[in-house]
Amino acid sequence: xxxxxxxxxxxxxxxxxxxxxxxxxxxxxxxxxxxxxxxxxxxxxxxxxxxxxxxxxxxxxxxxxxxxxxxxxxxxxxxxxxxxxxxxxxxxxxxxxxxxxxxxxxxxxxxxxxxxxxxxxxxxxxxxxxxxxxxxxxxxxxxxxxxxxxxxxxxxxxxxxxxxxxxxxxxxxxxxxxxxxxxxxxxxxxxxxxxxxxxxxxxxxxxxxxxxxxxxxxxxxxxxxxxxxxxxxxxxxxxxxxxxxxxxxxxxxxxxxxxxxxxxxxxxxxxxxxxxxxxxxxxxxxxxxxxxxxxxxxxxxxxxxxxxxxxxxxxxxxxxxxxxxxxxxxxxxxxxxxxxxxxxxxxxxxxxxxxxxxxxxxxxxxxxxxxxxxxxxxxxxxxxxxxxxxxxxxxxxxxxxxxxxxxxxxxxxxxxxxxxxxxxxxxxxxxxxxxxxxxxxxxxxxxxxxxxxxxxxxxx
Amino acid sequence: xxxxxxxxxxxxxxxxxxxxxxxxxxxxxxxxxxxxxxxxxxxxxxxxxxxxxxxxxxxxxxxxxxxxxxxxxxxxxxxxxxxxxxxxxxxxxxxxxxxxxxxxxxxxxxxxxxxxxxxxxxxxxxxxxxxxxxxxxxxxxxxxxxxxxxxxxxxxxxxxxxxxxxxxxxxxxxxxxxxxxxxxxxxxxxxxxxxxxxxxxxxxxxxxxxxxxxxxxxxxxxxxxxxxxxxxxxxxxxxxxxxxxxxxxxxxxxxxxxxxxxxxxxxxxxxxxxxxxxxxxxxxxxxxxxxxxxxxxxxxxxxxxxxxxxxxxxxxxxxxxxxxxxxxxxxxxxxxxxxxxxxxxx
Numbered sequence: 124x125x126x127x128x129x130x131x132x133x134x135x136x137x138x139x140x141x142x143x144x145x146x147x148x149x150x151x152x153x154x155x156x157x158x159x160x161x162x163x164x165x166x167x168x169x170x171x172x173x174x175x176x177x178x179x180x181x182x183x184x185x186x187x188x189x190x191x192x193x194x195x196x197x198x199x200x201x202x203x204x205x206x207x208x209x210x211x212x213x214x215x216x217x218x219x220x221x222x223x224x225x226x227x228x229x230x231x232x233x234x235x236x237x238x239x240x241x242x243x244x245x246x247x248x249x250x251x252x253x254x255x256x257x258x259x260x261x262x263x264x265x266x267x268x269x270x271x272x273x274x275x276x277x278x279x280x281x282x283x284x285x286x287x288x289x290x291x292x293x294x295x296x297x298x299x300x301x302x303x304x305x306x307x308x309x310x311x312x313x314x315x316x317x318x319x320x321x322x323x324x325x326x327x328x329x330x331x332x333x334x335x336x337x338x339x340x341x342x343x344x345x346x347x348x349x350x351x352x353x354x355x356x357x358x359x360x361x362x363x364x365x366x367x368x369x370x371x372x373x374x375x376x377x378x379x380x381x382x383x384x385x386x387x388x389x390x391x392x393x394x395x396x397x398x399x400x401x402x403x404x405x406x407x408x409x410x411x412x413x414x415x416x417x418x419x420x421x422x423x424x425x426x427x428x429x430x431x432x433x434x435x436x437x438x439x440x441x442x443x444x445x446x447x448x449x450x451x452x453x454x455x456x457x458x459x460x461x462x463x464x465x466x467x468x469x470x471x472x473x474x475x476x477x478x479x480x481x482x483x484x485x486x487x488x489x490x491x492x493x494x495x496x497x498x499x500x501x502x503x504x505x506x507x508x509x510x511x512x513x514x515x516x517x518x519x520x521x522x523x524x525x526x527x528x529x530x531x532x533x534x535x536x537x538x539x540x541x542x543x544x545x546x547x548x549x550x551x552x553x554x555x556x557x558x559x560x561x562x563x564x565x566x567x568x569x570x571x572x573x574x575x576x577x578x579x580x581x582x583x
Numbered sequence: 584x585x586x587x588x589x590x591x592x593x594x595x596x597x598x599x600x601x602x603x604x605x606x607x608x609x610x611x612x613x614x615x616x617x618x619x620x621x622x623x624x625x626x627x628x629x630x631x632x633x634x635x636x637x638x639x640x641x642x643x644x645x646x647x648x649x650x651x652x653x654x655x656x657x658x659x660x661x662x663x664x665x666x667x668x669x670x671x672x673x674x675x676x677x678x679x680x681x682x683x684x685x686x687x688x689x690x691x692x693x694x695x696x697x698x699x700x701x702x703x704x705x706x707x708x709x710x711x712x713x714x715x716x717x718x719x720x721x722x723x724x725x726x727x728x729x730x731x732x733x734x735x736x737x738x739x740x741x742x743x744x745x746x747x748x749x750x751x752x753x754x755x756x757x758x759x760x761x762x763x764x765x766x767x768x769x770x771x772x773x774x775x776x777x778x779x780x781x782x783x784x785x786x787x788x789x790x791x792x793x794x795x796x797x798x799x800x801x802x803x804x805x806x807x808x809x810x811x812x813x814x815x816x817x818x819x820x821x822x823x824x825x826x827x828x829x830x831x832x833x834x835x836x837x838x839x840x841x842x843x844x845x846x847x848x849x850x851x852x853x854x855x856x857x858x859x860x861x862x863x864x865x866x867x868x869x870x871x872x873x874x875x876x877x878x879x880x881x882x883x884x885x886x887x888x889x890x891x892x893x894x895x896x897x898x899x900x901x902x903x904x905x906x907x908x909x910x911x912x913x914x915x916x917x918x919x920x921x922x923x924x925x926x927x928x929x
Contacts, residue, residue, distance in 0.1 A: 228839075243847075243919075247839040250832060257885040266881055273877065274870060281866040284847070288854040314859070321863075 124179035124234050127193065130157045131227045138219045143212050150219055151200045154226075158193035165190060165576050172300065172580075179234040180300060183580040187440050188364060189233045192357050194566065195447060196226050199349035201559050202451050205458050206259075206347060218259060222349055225251040229357055233364065238287050238297040241368075242280070245325075245361060249276055252358065255350040256342055268341035275338040279328035282321035289318065290372070299368060308375055319376045322369050323384070329362030330417045332384060333391020343410035344463070348454040351406065355413050355450055356443035363417070363439050366424045367432065367579075381425040388425075389515060392418035392522050399529035405453045405465045408533055409446060412489065415526065416442045423504045426511045429581035434503025436579030441497040441567065445488045448563035452482055455556050456537065459549040465533070468549075470542030478552050479538045481560035486534040490527040494571045499578075584629060595622035596716070603720040609657040609667045612724065613650060616688075619720060620646045626712065627705045638704025642713075645687060645697045652684035669724075671731040678731050681724075682740075688721040691774060692743035695767045699751070702763035707808065710759050711799040714766045715792045722773065722788055726781045734778050742865065744771030749871025756810045758802055761875060762795065765834060768872050775865060776849045779856050782928045787845035790918070794842060797830045797911040804905045814882040824884035826908075829916045831880050835873035841918035848925065 134153060141149045164186040167173060172182030181189065199222055207215050225248055232244040249272075257269035291297045294305065309315045328335045339359075343351050370377060395414040402408040416438065423435035455478065456468045472479035491497040501523065508515040575582055599619030606612050620643065627639040659677040661667060672678045683694070690698040702710045725732070748768025755761045773787045801823055807813040817824045833842035846869065850862040 243838040243843070246837065246843075250837055250839075254828075254885065257881065258887075266886070269885075270874075270877060274874070277870055277873070278867065281870070282863050284866065285850060285854055285859060285863045288851050289859060292855055 124175045124181065124230075127157060127161050127189075128179075128227060128230055130160070131193075131196075131223060131230060134223045134226075135220050138216045138223070141216075146212070146215060146219070147200065147204055150223075151197045154193070154196040154200060158190070158197065161190050161193040174300065175234075177298070178236055178240065179231075180236050181234055183576075183578075183582070184367060184436060185233045185364065187436065187577045187579075188357075188360055189230060191360075191440055191443050192226065192229045192233065194562075195352060195356055195443075196222065198447065198451075198559060198562055199352050201555055201562075202352060202454060203347065203349045204555060205553075218255070218349075221251040221255050222353070225255075225353060229353075229361075232361060236299050238299060238302075238369075239284075239291070241299075241365070242284055242287055245365065246277075246280060248358065248361070249273060252350065252354065256346045259347045259350070260345040261347070262345060264341065265345035268338075268345040271338040272342040275328050275331075275335065276325075279335070280325035283325035286318050286321035302372060306371060306374075309373065311376070315376060316380065319373050319380050322373060323366065323380075326362040326365040326369070327384065327421070329365070330359060330421055331362070331414060332421060333387045333394065333414070333418060336391070336395070336414045339414055340407050340410045343413070343450075344404065344406045348450065351450040351454075352447045355409070355446040359413060359417055360439045360443060363420045363424065363435060366421070367435065370424060370427060377425065377427060385422060385425050388418040388421040389518050391415075392422075393518060393525065396522055396525040396529060400525070400532060403465060404463045405456065405533070405537070406450065406463050408465070408529065409449045409453060412449075412526070412529065413442070413446050415522065416446075419501065419504050419522075422508055422515075426507055428507045428510070429583075430503050430510075431507035432581045433578040434500050434507060436500075437496050437574060437577050438500030438504060440570070440577045441488070441495065441500050444563055444567045445485060445497060448481070448485045448560060448567075449489065451556070451559050451563065452478070452485055455552070460546075465536050467543065468546065469536055470538070470540045470546070472538040473542055474546065474549065475552050477557060478560075481557075481564065482534055482538050484564055485560075486530045488567055490530040491523065495567060496570045496574050496577060499571075499574050584625075589626075592622050592625050595619075596626065596712070600716065600720045604723045607669050609660070609669055612669065613654055613657060616646075616650050616653065616720060619717070620650065623712070623717070627701075627709050629709060630706055634704045635706075638701045641697050641704075642701045645694070649684045649687035649694075652680055652687070656681035656684060669727055672728050673731065675733065678728070679733055679736060681728065682732050682736055685721045685725050686740055686774075689718060689725075689770050689774075690763075690767055691740045691770055692747045692767065693740070695744065695747055695751075698767055699755075699760045699763040702759045702766075703757055705759075707759070707799060707803050707806075710762065711796065711803075714762060714799075715795050718766075718770070718788065718792075722784065725774065725777055726784060729777050729781045732778060737774055737778060738861070741771045741775035742861070742868075744768060744774070745865055745868045749868050752875045753871065755875070758808050758810065758813060758879075761879070762798060765872060765876075766791075766795070768869070772845065772849060772865065772869075775861070776852055780852045783845065783848050783852055786848060786925065786928075790841055790845050790915070793911060794830060794834050794915040797908070797915045798827075798834070800905045800908050800911065801827050801830065803903050804908075806903065810879060810882050813879065816883060817887050824887070826912055828880045828884040830912065831876040833916050835876045836869055837873070839919050840916045841914065844919050844922050848922070 134150060137149055137153060138146060164181050167183050167186060172180050174180045207218060228244050228247045232241055232248065235241040235244060253269050253273050256272065257265055287297060331339050343354055346354060392415045395411045399408050399411045420435045420438055423431040457463055460468045488495045488497050491501045505519045508519060570577060596619055599615045599622060602615030603612050606615060624639050624643055627642060628635045656677045660672050660674060663674040672681060687694040702713060745768050748764045748771060752761050752764030769791045773784045776783045804823060805813065805816045805819060833840035836842045836846045850866060853862040
């Protein structure tokens with residue numbers, strides 16, 4: 124695993140020592156190379172995980188997330204080039220350093236064996252993200268957004284620290300590779316109920332669960348493009364990944380403790396999808412759509428069947444790529460009109476037809492069109508929740524419908540219809556932007572040919 | 584002040600603390616405290632104005648009261664044990680009185696009222712000495728009597744200190760008062776784990792001193808005493824804004840910076856001793872501290888040009904020399920990976 128971590132850390136001296144005209148080229152190229160190294164991890168030969176050392180490992184759940192993380196860094200760098208072009212060189216280097224630091228912590232989080240090390244790195248990802256949101260965001264609301272983001276996540280995760288230490292006290296080791304073999308049922312007591320809550324709340328806030336989702340629209344909307352991309356694509360998945368890892372230790376309380384969260388998620392996905400239909404702010408729409416998709420992942424993780432785990436993993440990867448692509452598309456609109464209002468940039472298909480093709484593909488994958496991996500994820504989740512309780516099919520079906528509604532609403536508002544009269548002075552699409560969209564879409568489409576690599580560790 | 588006299592007085596302060604830390608006779612410890620107190624009064628009053636006089640008077644009164652209580656505890660201990668050697672204090676009355684006296688010296692709740700007012704009234708350098716060096720002597724005595732301290736009283740004072748340190752700092756814009764409330768909260772963390780593992784108290788003290796030294800050095804460098812004047816550092820030395828950001832995040836206890844290490848170790852030690860609600864509560868209340876540190880970073884480093892700030896630029900005085908800033912910065916932010924080394928302390 125050091126073959127990925129050390130090059131990523133060395134990206135930082137690379138940015139600081141690069142010349143002014145080579146800075147973007149250097150960092151984007153080398154981060155693409157690093158992502159190619161991580162692709163080799165997708166080859167998981169045995170049923171057990173690949174153990175690299177006592178500290179790092181990779182298994183069929185963390186490998187796709189790791190590949191997504193490393194794939195996203197060059198994309199983030201490409202997307203940030205325009206809005207940073209007017210900044211002094213030192214600030215560009217600081218921005219890239221923040222992204223690289225965040226990337227290092229994310230890679231180490233996804234491959235950590237020891238759960239306390241996972242926790243420390245999980246918290247460590249907050250600091251660069253906070254700096255990116257508050258320092259380089261564009262509106263005054265970003266200060267509030269940064270505070271909400273930091274404090275919601277910290278309030279949830281401090282009980283997790285206490286819970287992890289008390290589990291270590293009980294079991295003697297928090298090494299994940301050991302725990303999966305040692306696993307025993309938690310005795311039934313009040314304090315174990317609180318232990319369950321303490322373990323899960325950190326990830327619920329991160330996902331986010333419907334009642335605790337207030338930080339997400341603020342943070343996503345106020346962040347610059349790279350911040351939005353990494354938040355939507357990876358940081359939310361940290362919550363899902365953590366939940367998938369820690370629910371193995373928390374039986375049998377999960378069978379009854381999960382009910383309130385299942386209700387909140389099932390209801391929340393309908394509510395947030397419906398709110399999307401009434402949004403005027405494009406980034407806010409995509410942010411609420413993220414909440415809705417992640418609510419599906421929460422439902423899948425809490426049901427705890429093999430099919431639902433497969434659906435959760437597939438949905439996480441698919442949503443990561445789709446959501447990040449939608450934010451890039453929204454950003455291309457923002458860079459032209461300097462406003463996030465949807466109707467200010469409508470009818471773009473006549474002016475930018477290639478970008479309209481990307482909008483179409485992104486909206487289609489967002490509404491989970493077959494045969495994309497979005498569909499595979501959603502379908503598995505719907506099927507397993509139907510088998511858990513037949514009535515959920517009503518809510519799930521309503522959610523799929525409303526998701527289709529708002530995705531098409533977004534597509535039609537921005538692309539179809541008559542263009543506005545002030546739109547004739549926008550710049551045509553840059554090659555960089557088209558490359559960005561292509562690099563998002565290609566993995567998404569190719570994965571539909573071989574989805575088994577993203578189906579996680581319950582695929583057999 | 585005449586440099587020779589200033590050196591003599593400073594050396595007396597140092598000597599006083601050293602006497603406290605190294606004596607085995609209770610009377611010598613009391614003498615050490617008194618030497619420390621009397622010698623630090625002229626240092627607090629380096630600038631001669633009514634505000635410093637008020638601060639020095641408050642400091643003198645509280646510390647003298649605490650020394651008298653300490654003397655009473657020593658005498659009761661003498662009555663019941665018949666000897667002057669410093670060991671665990673066996674008599675519960677003496678132990679409680681001694682704990683209260685030392686809490687008064689440290690600034691733990693409910694004896695915390697003097698800390699913000701005294702820190703605000705004196706200059707930044709004197710405030711630095713007050714909040715770091717002066718804590719060493721009482722803490723060393725607490726370390727030595729730690730097996731006999733009444734757990735209930737100490738834990739109550741610790742938790743209340745963390746609460747007061749968090750909530751009290753929320754309404755402040757003066758930097759010295761913010762550092763004072765931060766000191767109260769950190770003292771709370773230190774005394775909470777004293778009975779379980781005094782080594783962690785010392786670890787927390789060490790890292791707290793490093794972080795406070797760093798913060799004060801950065802404030803002295805930009806000669807700023809309010810939040811508004813701190814927001815001008817990006818004009819004078821933009822690098823210090825980043826350093827202020829890193830050190831404040833470290834004081835708030837965010838991983839992966841070294842300020843997280845004492846909090847993590849303390850939570851671990853408390854959880855191993857089967858108290859679970861207490862560390863959770865302490866950790867959540869430390870978030871209040873983080874909130875006002877974040878507010879400081881917002882006005883200093885995270886909102887910069889082209890947004891304007893409301894402060895008139897000050898006259899450019901000569902840059903004050905900062906001693907030892909690079910090692911301090913490194914130590915107060917990058918020590919977390921060295922945590923496994925703590926096993927040598929057992």
